[in-house]
Amino acid sequence: MGSMLHNFRVALSLTAIASLALCCSGCLVVPIGHKETPASPNDARALTPQMIATLNPAMSREEVLLQLGEPDFWWDGQRVFAYQWTMSTLDVIWVAVSPGSIFGGDIRALKFHTLLMEFDANGQLKRWEQFASNSAALGEADVISPRKSSVLALKSRWRSTGG
Amino acid sequence: MDAKWSNLIVFISALLFASLVGGCAHPYTTPEVNRTWLNFLQDNRTTRQQVIAKLGEPTASFENGRIVAYRLIGPNAPDPARDIYLFKPLDGIPPIVARAPEPLDEVDWSVRLEWSLVLVYDPQQIVTRHSVVRRF
Amino acid sequence: MNHKLLLIVLGCVLCGCDAQPQAPTRDQIEKGPLSFVQDGTTTREDVLLRFGTPTGQFEGDRILTFRLAISRALEVTPASRVALTYRHDDQGVWNGTTHELVVVFDGKNVVQKHRLIQIQDPR
Numbered sequence: 001m002g003s004m005l006h007n008f009r010v011a012l013s014l015t016a017i018a019s020l021a022l023c024c025s026g027c028l029v030v031p032i033g034h035k036e037t038p039a040s041p042n043d044a045r046a047l048t049p050q051m052i053a054t055l056n057p058a059m060s061r062e063e064v065l066l067q068l069g070e071p072d073f074w075w076d077g078q079r080v081f082a083y084q085w086t087m088s089t090l091d092v093i094w095v096a097v098s099p100g101s102i103f104g105g106d107i108r109a110l111k112f113h114t115l116l117m118e119f120d121a122n123g124q125l126k127r128w129e130q131f132a133s134n135s136a137a138l139g140e141a142d143v144i145s146p147r148k149s150s151v152l153a154l155k156s157r158w159r160s161t162g163g
Numbered sequence: 164m165d166a167k168w169s170n171l172i173v174f175i176s177a178l179l180f181a182s183l184v185g186g187c188a189h190p191y192t193t194p195e196v197n198r199t200w201l202n203f204l205q206d207n208r209t210t211r212q213q214v215i216a217k218l219g220e221p222t223a224s225f226e227n228g229r230i231v232a233y234r235l236i237g238p239n240a241p242d243p244a245r246d247i248y249l250f251k252p253l254d255g256i257p258p259i260v261a262r263a264p265e266p267l268d269e270v271d272w273s274v275r276l277e278w279s280l281v282l283v284y285d286p287q288q289i290v291t292r293h294s295v296v297r298r299f
Numbered sequence: 300m301n302h303k304l305l306l307i308v309l310g311c312v313l314c315g316c317d318a319q320p321q322a323p324t325r326d327q328i329e330k331g332p333l334s335f336v337q338d339g340t341t342t343r344e345d346v347l348l349r350f351g352t353p354t355g356q357f358e359g360d361r362i363l364t365f366r367l368a369i370s371r372a373l374e375v376t377p378a379s380r381v382a383l384t385y386r387h388d389d390q391g392v393w394n395g396t397t398h399e400l401v402v403v404f405d406g407k408n409v410v411q412k413h414r415l416i417q418i419q420d421p422r
Contacts, residue, residue: 279351
């Protein structure tokens with residue numbers, strides 16, 4: 001019973017501190033850097049540098065599929081594959097307090113990765129290239145991947161420069 | 164004091180139990196799909212023509228049409244009176260939808276349920292085997 | 300004493316709710332729910348009847364890929380694509396995928412080789 005009374009006093013003290021905080025205005029921003037991790041559970045298929053390093057021009061479409069898994073998009077009679085994944089490198093936790101209210105959230109620095117590859121008429125890997133671009137999202141719900149329109153635009157530019 | 168604590172614990176237990184049971188919401192099950200949407204389907208009886216008349220052209224086909232698959236997409240609600248959406252998305256082309264009970268633009272597509280229907284035909288175009296696989 | 304016993308029981312029940320089995324290894328999955336996929340034996344028909352529509356189909360139907368959601372209890376469910384509207388269905392997120400299964404078939408419609416690729420830990 002003694003410990004329960006102690007816990008009650010602690011809870012009451014914390015409530016008093018929180019109430020006091022709500023009477024003040026302020027903002028707290030905490031950046032949390034970390035190694036690249038998938039931006040959301042549904043984006044967990046990230047191709048590692050080691051996986052991409054296994055690609056070589058002698059590989060067949062079959063070997064690429066067995067090595068890397070299913071691409072996110074494919075076009076032109078399966079001659080072009082696109083793998084896309086989104087990684088998060090920095091989370092910024094923010095809390096804003098004003099009298100009577102408290103707001104908070106998470107802003108994530110994102111890196112969109114795209115691996116494009118092209119096969120020849122015999123299904124042999126002809127060339128491949130990885131692209132990355134930065135963005136940000138408010139919390140996990142904002143991360144929508146893959147982004148077909150952006151991959152299509154990238155693919156058009158990439159194919160026009162290809163040999 | 165003892166009676167107060169006992170009552171409190173009973174109350175909390177009841178709340179927990181209710182939340183556990185309440186959390187088991189009842190979406191469509193695969194047996195219900197078989198019983199309602201696919202009740203016309205019978206192995207060794209149903210013909211390809213009958214399947215196409217009911218479900219339209221398949222989403223995918225294999226081994227020169229010997230094995231076909233349909234995507235069955237339906238509302239996330241246990242309402243056997245509601246119809247299903249048959250959906251064949253094609254790259255770059257708007258989806259072909261059959262039997263949609265409501266305007267598709269009004270459907271919350273993120274909460275619908277999906278099944279795969281796979282049919283195997285014999286040389287006489289009769290269904291010999293089929294399966295209905297619920298998707299995650 | 301009775302109310303203390305009830306508290307202990309309640310605590311045990313709540314702790315039990317949090318216990319999860321270990322994430323299965325690829326070996327456990329291949330010898331468990333995927334054991335029916337055998338090179339040289341399993342037919343395309345068997346694979347399709349079990350997993351439904353493949354998520355990818357290449358070189359005709361010679362190579363099929365399946366995105367799977369495999370739980371810690373070794374239940375295997377094919378993944379589905381979730382999009383906000385039906386117009387964006389082909390751009391949706393593959394819901395719950397933990398593994399991808401790539402299956403290559405020979406000219407006799409039998410599995411020639413296959414590979415299970417882990418995407419993330421089963422939940």
